[in-house]
Amino acid sequence: MDKGICWLEGRIQPLSEARISVMDHGLLYGDGVFEGVRFYHDTPFMLEEHLQRLLDSARAIGLDCPWPQQTLVDIVAQVVAAFSDTEGYLRILLTRGKGALGIDPRSCSRPQLIVIADRLQMIAPEVRQQGADLIIAATRRLPVDGLDPRIKSLNYLNHIMARMEANHAGAHEAILLNAQGKVTEGTADNLFLVKNGTLQTPPVTDGALAGITRQLILDLADRENLPWREHSLAPYDLYTADECFLTGTGAELIPAGSIDGRPLTQCPGPVFRKLAAGFRKHIDTVCRSRT
Structure with missing residues (x-):
C-alpha cells in the first residue's frame, strides 16, 4: 500500500491525490531545484545544510523562493510528523511554477513548493x-x-x-x-x-x-x-x-x-x-x- 504523503498548496495529502498543473515549468523544462533529506527517529538529518543548498541552487538559477527558511523547516516538520514511520526520505522541490508554453520564465508568476515523504531504498x-x-x-x-x-x-x-x-x-x-x-x-x-x-x-x-x-x-x-x-x-x-x-x-x-x-x-x-x-x-x- 502506498504510504507516501505530500505537502502541496498548504495541505498534506496522499501522493495518490497530489496534483500539479501540466503547465508547470518544472515538468515542461526541468526548471527548478530540489533536495533529498533522510529523517531518522522523526528528525530530519542535516536539514539546515540541505535547505541552504536548496536556496543557493534557487538563487543561482534566478528563482525566488517566497517561503522563508524557517517556514520551510516548519513545513518539513509537519510532513515528518504526519508520515506513518519514524524513518523515511523527503524530497523537497521548488519549481518555477505554472506558465505559458515556451521557455521564457517571465510567464511564471508564482513558484511551486512540493514536499514529499516516502520510503526510498536505492539498493537491496x-x-x-x-x-x-x-x-x-x-x-x-x-x-x-x-x-x-x-x-x-x-x-x-x-x-x-x-x-x-x-x-x-x-x-x-x-x-x-x-x-x-x-x-x-x-x-x-x-x-x-x-x-x-x-x-x-x-x-x-x-x-x-x-x-x-x-x-x-x-x-x-x-x-x-x-x-x-x-x-x-x-x-x-x-x-x-x-x-x-x-x-x-x-x-x-x-x-x-x-x-x-x-x-x-x-x-x-x-x-x-x-x-x-x-x-x-x-x-x-x-x-x-x-x-
Whole structure:
C-alpha cells in the first residue's frame, strides 16, 4: 500500500491525490531545484545544510523562493510528523511554477513548493553488505562551464541515461566521467576510493556535486585521523583502488565490489567499515538528541 504523503498548496495529502498543473515549468523544462533529506527517529538529518543548498541552487538559477527558511523547516516538520514511520526520505522541490508554453520564465508568476515523504531504498540490503557492481558509463557528466554542478536542478537526464547503461550491463550503479575523462560521481551519489590507506574523492571542479554526505564523510575522516585527498581521478585509479564506495542522502554509504568487472581487493574494506560505523553513530547522536 502506498504510504507516501505530500505537502502541496498548504495541505498534506496522499501522493495518490497530489496534483500539479501540466503547465508547470518544472515538468515542461526541468526548471527548478530540489533536495533529498533522510529523517531518522522523526528528525530530519542535516536539514539546515540541505535547505541552504536548496536556496543557493534557487538563487543561482534566478528563482525566488517566497517561503522563508524557517517556514520551510516548519513545513518539513509537519510532513515528518504526519508520515506513518519514524524513518523515511523527503524530497523537497521548488519549481518555477505554472506558465505559458515556451521557455521564457517571465510567464511564471508564482513558484511551486512540493514536499514529499516516502520510503526510498536505492539498493537491496544484500548488495549493500556484499558490495555493488559499478560500471563507467559512456554518458558524460554535463561540463562545469555549462551548468555548475553545485546547482541541484530538476534535470537529471544524463544521469538517468547513465543509470540505463548500468541496468543494461546488469550493474547496480554507473560512474560518470567528464569531457576530459576524469571521474565525477555516480548517477545519484558521490564517489570515494581508498589507496594505500588514503581516502580520495574527485573535486567539485571536475563535475562532482558538493554532496552534504560527502562533506560529512570528510569530516568523519578528520575525526578518525584518516588521511584524505580531494583531487582529479581517472578510471585507472578506480581499477587499482583498494576500496571504493558511494555516498549520498539516498544512498547513505554503499561499498563497491567491482568496477567494469574488475573486483576490488577489499569490500567492504577497513576504511569503509570505520567510516560507516562513524556515520551511523553520528546519525544516532544527532537525531536521538533532538527527539
